[in-house]
Amino acid sequence: MTSLTASARRQQHPGALALGAARIGYEVRAYFRQPDSVFFTFLFPVLLLTIFATAFAEQEFGRDADGEVVTAAAYYLPSMLAAGILLSGLQNLAIDIAVERGDGTLKRLAGTPLPVVSYFIGKLGQVLVTGATQAVLVIGVAAIAFRVPLPTTPEAWLTVLWVFLLGVLTSAVLGIALSRVPRSGKSATAVVIPIVLVLQFVSGVYLQFSLLPEWLQSIANVFPVAWAAHGMRAALLPDTLAVLEQGEAWNLPGVALVSGAWLVGGLVLCLLTFRWIRKDG
Amino acid sequence: MDNHQSVVRVHELVKRYGERAVVDGASFEIARGETFALLGPNGAGKSTTIEILEGYRDRTSGVAEVLGTDPGKGSLDWKRRLGIVLQSSGETGNATVREQLRHFARFYPAPRDVDEVIAAVGLEAQAGQLIRKLSGGQRRRVDVALGIIGRPELLFLDEPTTGFDPEARRRFWDLIRSLKAEGTSILLTTHYLDEAAQLADRAGVIAGGSIVAIGAVHELGGAEAWTPAVRWREEGRMHEHRTTTPGAVVAALQSRLGVEPQGLEIVRPTLEDVYLQLIGAAEPTTAPDAATDREVRS
Missing domain, CATH: 3.40.50.300 (P-loop containing nucleotide triphosphate hydrolases)
Known part of the structure; x- marks a missing residue:
């Protein structure tokens, strides 16, 4: 029973990319086996969309070019996609990695020949897969359960796609950077959740952005969450609502600019600060 | 090496x-x-x-x-x-x-x-x-x-x-x-x-x-630390004799008492005994110095 075969079978080193791909599968499985992450990260935007769509069912959020009413569900769909980007990327990874640092997962990996870049690929891949699934679910629920009219032009969907990809990658990278802040895995939730909540409120995810005071909108526009929401509104809301934005127009270049800057900054921060474990010097 | x-x-x-x-x-x-x-x-x-x-x-x-x-x-x-x-x-x-x-x-x-x-x-x-x-x-x-x-x-x-x-x-x-x-x-x-x-x-x-x-x-700890001990009970007390020739000690004990010694055992120190001596937390009974008879409370 306890004898082991002495012969070695394969001899070449597995590549960092192949290991990264293997990490993605491993990470996605682990994500869906964690009830916390499934509820508070994955299903949360769908839950909120349902609440908003139901609570404000009687309210009118504007009219499109044909005079059709923009419902609460339609109005909140872009916001919920932005919320999903923030939750799946930043909240998920900041807590996940802080917990992994606290519970010994990273220490174990540090003792193996797994390249750090493969670990990163695994985390980013997990965010992409779970975030995209979540976005499809949110859009599907909006369209089927709340009859939100979806855009019919390829341009609109292309916008959804790039705003999502840029947003979710930025959010993930910032999550990795933020995971250094909590001193222990146990305090991770307490540190990360308030940041995420405040960001969502000031960025007009829960509240109508156009109803926030101008100065608060300007503060929110420093952060990428508001821009993910701008981008999603540009793609999914009728153009008649563009007048509610700052400058009374959709600002897609702004989305690319601000989010891109945070992505680059976050990447640099990650590369400079990420360590498997806190060495004691 | x-x-x-x-x-x-x-x-x-x-x-x-x-x-x-x-x-x-x-x-x-x-x-x-x-x-x-x-x-x-x-x-x-x-x-x-x-x-x-x-x-x-x-x-x-x-x-x-x-x-x-x-x-x-x-x-x-x-x-x-x-x-x-x-x-x-x-x-x-x-x-x-x-x-x-x-x-x-x-x-x-x-x-x-x-x-x-x-x-x-x-x-x-x-x-x-x-x-x-x-x-x-x-x-x-x-x-x-x-x-x-x-x-x-x-x-x-x-x-x-x-x-x-x-x-x-x-x-x-x-x-x-x-x-x-x-x-x-x-x-x-x-x-x-x-x-x-x-x-x-x-x-x-x-x-x-x-x-x-x-x-x-x-x-570990030298040959001394691994010296076996002969233990027996005599007049209600435990005796211990550490010796490299336990057979001879038992034979001498047997002929001195004229009867089978009570509770007789020959104990070889385990690694644990030696270890405890080495880190200075040893019990007095396993101190390495004794090649003499000592009385131990039973």
């Missing part, structure tokens, strides 16, 4: 935290293929030493070499040759035993067969279960399995059998023997002295951050 034959070389190793030296000039070597046990009480510097060798901690001064490499600068290639079983694991465990081993096997150029390793640690029945649902001892066996999956040249085992039931412990010993037979070099720390006696070729006893004794397991 030839340096080229050493898989681990530690010389005058020092680790300080502020003013406090946790490791204070420890020196030892481990030869290729050897199983070396590092023994010592909690806080003696065992884990700090082993974590320096694994590359987890930086040393303050001294030499540390593992497979010819400074562990503070170990590359991925270096890590491919190591197996590490850390002291504790509190991971979430959202993978099954088989998934976890398959996944970790991919990190190494020539991993062992996953099912073979699962069988070797006796987790066949739990192979499909999530690790978080296993008992503490079973999780510990997963740790051991992950340590050996990459077919390491050098295996670090930091208190590997904590939480094992006796059967699992025996099985673990068999596993380690089969790894030894393959030529794996092993650095073991353990609080179970019988385990060290069973598995290790040599041992070092660390106390206060430095090595107080080192040598073959059954010679």
